[in-house]
């Protein structure tokens with residue numbers, strides 16, 4: 389495609405020879421069978437129908453790639469919340485899942501706020517959006533098994549390289565029964581930080597990420613994350629963490645952060661194994677390397693991508709770096725591993 393041709397090609401021959409494996413990334417497809425619309429601020433066009441064509445184009449490209457990706461990470465918000473209003477949630481999910489059937493490699497689905505506008509957590513758990521069956525278990529390490537109380541798991545597509553999917557709506561008022569103790573606990577957290585009548589509004593907040601369309605990580609999930617990262621440290625693995633919500637404040641506008649992003653950062657920063665953190669949610673995209681050398685990528689959202697562009701990427705992993713090959717409005721990025729974290733052969 390022309391869009392790719394005018395960018396520098398990071399995949400030179402020598403790099404290709406030491407390429408270990410690759411994976412696809414895509415975020416915020418938010419499909420709905422609706423005319424184009426706008427975001428809440430009214431400054432970004434949303435292409436509800438065209439998002440499906442963008443997804444189909446991405447799938448065709450991944451299938452055609454010379455080094456086939458091991459898998460694709462779908463970073464959440466697969467269908468738009470509007471589907472619920474039009475009683476089209478199940479139909480739209482089916483349309484999008486049918487598109488994914490063309491993909492020749494496994495897709496890992498993460499859950500975003502729009503999943504919970506359409507479906508309850510119980511529904512999602514029993515749906516095709518639950519890809520926990522793709523997890524890898526570590527024998528004799530029961531502490532690395534996630535509990536059923538949140539949607540998170542880890543897998544190893546290449547020796548010594550682990551992916552951890554996190555549930556950023558583990559603490560959330562979305563998709564959960566209003567009579568449950570957990571709802572009450574989460575509503576309390578939200579109201580303590582957000583006195584607005586409209587809980588989706590960050591207006592006047594010193595911590596503007598305490599809004600209803602965000603969520604957070606329970607202590608239980610963070611303890612599990614800590615245990616998996618401890619295992620990875622001990623076994624000299626590299627880890628990429630994936631979540632719908634970003635956790636590093638530098639990489640974009642802070643309204644989109646997970647509620648307790650600081651707690652997640654503290655866990656992550658107490659280990660050396662983490663090399664990257666991929667998130668969606670922001671639509672605008674962003675990138676930052678934190679002081680501990682972790683690369684934070686917020687992927688540009690498909691829903692706000694014009695029909696003549698694209699928004700997805702393939703990440704190629706090398707012994708000493710990851711190279712994001714972006715398509716359309718996703719920029720290419722070379723992300724070097726911190727020195728002590730490079731693979732040694």
Ligand SMILES: Nc1ncnc2c1ncn2[C@@H]1O[C@H](COP(=O)(O)OP(=O)(O)O)[C@@H](O)[C@H]1O
Pocket residue numbers: 427428429501502586588589590591601669671
């Ligand atoms: N500043 C705001 N004040 C009130 N409601 C808001 C505000 N920003 C977003 N919302 C509401 O929050 C929800 C999510 O916002 P939206 O921009 O659609 O986010 P997403 O990127 O997840 O689609 C929508 O229902 C939207 O109307």
